[in-house]
Amino acid sequence: EPEVTQTPSHQVTQMGQEVILRCVPISNHLYFYWYRQILGQKVEFLVSFYNNEISEKSEIFDDQFSVERPDGSNFTLKIRSTKLEDSAMYFCASSKGVNTGELFFGEGSRLTVL
Amino acid sequence: GENVEQHPSTLSVQEGDSAVIKCTYSDSASNYFPWYKQELGKGPQLIIDIRSNVGEKKDQRIAVTLNKTAKHFSLHITETQPEDSAVYFCAATANFGNEKLTFGTGTRLTIIP
Helix, strand or coil: CCEEECCCCCEEEEECCEEEEEEECCCCCCCCEEEEEEECCCCCEEEEEEECCEEEEEECCCCCCEECCCCCCEEEECCCCCCCCHCCCEEEEECCCCCCCCCCCCCCCEEEEE | CCEEECCCCCEECCCCCCEEEEEEECCCCCCEEEHHHHHHHHHHEEEEEEEEECCCCECCCCEEECCCCEEEEEECCCCCCCCHHHEEEEEEEEECCCCCCCCCCCCCEEEEE
């Protein structure tokens, strides 16, 4: 069964460092998303991406965050200068397209900022 | 923006009994309500969803009901089994097709053998 894959599964970084989280969405999906989940809290929307551009972003997704689809398979989330409060589980998700409803989530990348 | 409240935060039921989790939403424009199951160390997985033009949907032991007037929706799991133990999240969106989901705070369901 096709699945969304994410790397790394866990990354530890120092405050102020740049981090790139990588995702390979399901191959025939057209919409891509990043969500995050701070430990013990709800899953929060960060950004959606379609047709090589951001379609929507939340207040959390400030100038420190960026997304990119550098080739036909990868979808990345970059955090330019990490803060302690960026520590969370980051989930990539994808969906087939309009009127499908279902998001398929990856297993997440746990980011720990020290 | 949308706000989704979810209750209870924890729920323990005897194996074979039913479990009910309730959510309320604030945005009357919301039109799509999925439920996700999250097992330890994994990403959320869709288990059932409902569109706003339907009042109830059932899939084997799982059912979801929606009351648009009251702006609440519920997940019902019957004949619970140990493998139902997980964290369950409700979500809502007014952007069906874009899937900017607003999630509830989650319910940790424990099935007691």
